[in-house]
Amino acid sequence: MTSAMQNSSRLAAQFGAAWNRFWFTPADTRIPSLLRLLTGLLAIYYLLSHTSDLIVWFGPYGLLPADTVRQLTGGGDGEPTFRPSLLNYLETTGGLWAFHTMAVLVAIGFTAGLFSRVTNVLTLAVVLCYVHRAPMITGQFEPVLTMLLCYLALAPTGAHWSLDERFRKTPAAAGPVPSSLGANISVRLIQLHACALCALTGLTMLSGQIWWSGEAVWWLIARPDSRLFDLTWLHNSIYVINIWTHAIVAFSLSFPLLIWKREARPLLVLAAVVVWLSIGVLTGLMAFAASMIVASVAFLPAEFVLQFVRTSSASISSR
Secondary structure (H helix, E strand, O other), X not given: OHHHHHHHHHHHHHHHHHHHHHHHOOEEOHHHHHHHHHHHHHHHHHHHOOOOOHHHHHOOOOOOOHHHHHHHXXXXXXXXXXXXXXXXXXXXXXXXXXXXXXXXXXXXXXXHOOOHHHHHHHHHHHHHHHHHHOXXXXXXXXXXXXXXXXXXXXXXXXXXXXXXXXXXXXXXXXXXOOEEHHHHHHHHHHHHHHHHHHHHHHHHHHOOHHHHHOOHHHHHHOOOOOOOOOOHHHOOOHHHHHHHHHHHHHHHHHHHHHOOOOOOHHHHHHHHHHHHHHHHHHHOOHHHHHHHHHHHHOOOOHHHHHHHHXXXXXXXXXX
């Protein structure tokens, strides 16, 4: 009995120590800074994608009047809604354009790392304004983008490669690399969320017979309304289609498990780039594919990021 209690206590202590190391070890701030740059570019793209149809969708006589959206989302007839959006109260063309311009400028400021703590939260808020205003025209991209913006708000994303760093009296490059508890929590949340999304994708595929039979990639290629390129010339390449299909499923199911192995991490991040790009080409969902690649960047070691930045800087300066 005593031995069993000692073993239980030892296991509990080991689990507690591992839990604290995972969540509460201050981490390098370069990964959140890189994620700020990449996520900011995604946010700018998302906001700019609404520019050409801004009035068509959200205008006072547009396709999606605010009252109609409230009724479709369960917020009509005075019922409370949990999808607040400033766009619901902009009833003029001028007001819409002013808000849209402000939203893009906020996202640019966040990407550049200008008052990054504030512009991070503001960028999340304006993106959610568009998502909540017309949830019926959103897709897979928006949940990943808002997830990244939400978790990055916990980290000092302006520590590197930012206007915040330039304005500081002592740049980060002048001293030791700063570490932050917020940076670690932010990156860990992104990592776990990316694994959950990847696992959910794989499990969803297992529910479809075409993924088991190896025909799913062909079904995607044969859809002219979504594909980016015409790959129908692969119709006789049965083995290529089957290998491609099963490779996507194998990656989706193995990534959430093997990515935590340090030795396998570089290979899996590279595989994530290849697989998500291929899914983007097959489905036309390139923005979603790009957002999942950005989420996968959270697994890169800070040393790799620093070496990549130095190599890129040297290559640009030599031209």
